[in-house]
Amino acid sequence: MPYEWMTPPPGDDAPSAELHLWPYRSLPRKGMAVFLGITLGLIAMPLLAVVGSPVLWGLLPFLAIAIFGVWWAIERSYSDGSVLEELRLWPDRVALTRHNPRSPRQDWEANPYWVDIRLHPKGGPVEEYLTLKGNGREVELGAFLVAEERKALHADLSDRLRALTSRP
Known part of the structure; x- marks a missing residue:
């Protein structure tokens, strides 16, 4: 799958989890x-x-x-295809950074308690469109993934965010 959960090195401000997403390469x-x-x-x-x-x-x-x-x-x-999306999860914030090939980097941050993960089966630019909503903005996540990968990512990310926000 063209996404991977990374374990960040321990540190004072290290995220709890980090997700990297990239487009699939069919021709090396x-x-x-x-x-x-x-x-x-x-x-x-x-x-x-x-x-x-x-x-x-x-x-x-x-x-x-x-x-x-x-x-x-x-x-x-x-x-x-050199797009890279990085999603970092902290107990107090969620940050998404999109590195575009020919345009400036795009950043988004929100409080994890108010982040809404949405999977739009129809009506988006792609089938099973995955978005994160929070802090007054709705941003897409993994639009270059196939529909099955977006569904799996939605379930995985929902579980991780639920576990993150249920910590005492």
Whole structure:
């Protein structure tokens, strides 16, 4: 699952629990290199017919542009997928930080006693839309996760928040 509960190191202001969420990667970097190599080979295969003729030099720039375009699109996808959401739970506060690839970091904090975890089955931008509401704002959590993962996260987070707020 593309989320993980971390055990923070002990300290004076260390959170009780910390959750990291990130988008799933279906194509690792090594797979990207293999894909680009195969694509280059398949695109270059028709060029074998024109090796040694001036036509080759006319076609090579288009081959280079096509390979560069595929590489750029995959790199852009990797950059867009570098989103990281960090949810930290303390007895007196809940903090969510979202690190975006090309925009400023977004922060949200609320008192755990007043945080409402909502799972919207319909009506959100994605199925089983998960939000946290508190401190006058409603923020999304894990919109890049699949519906089953958001359901599991909702149950897990509800249990952890309930345990956190029921401490004496």
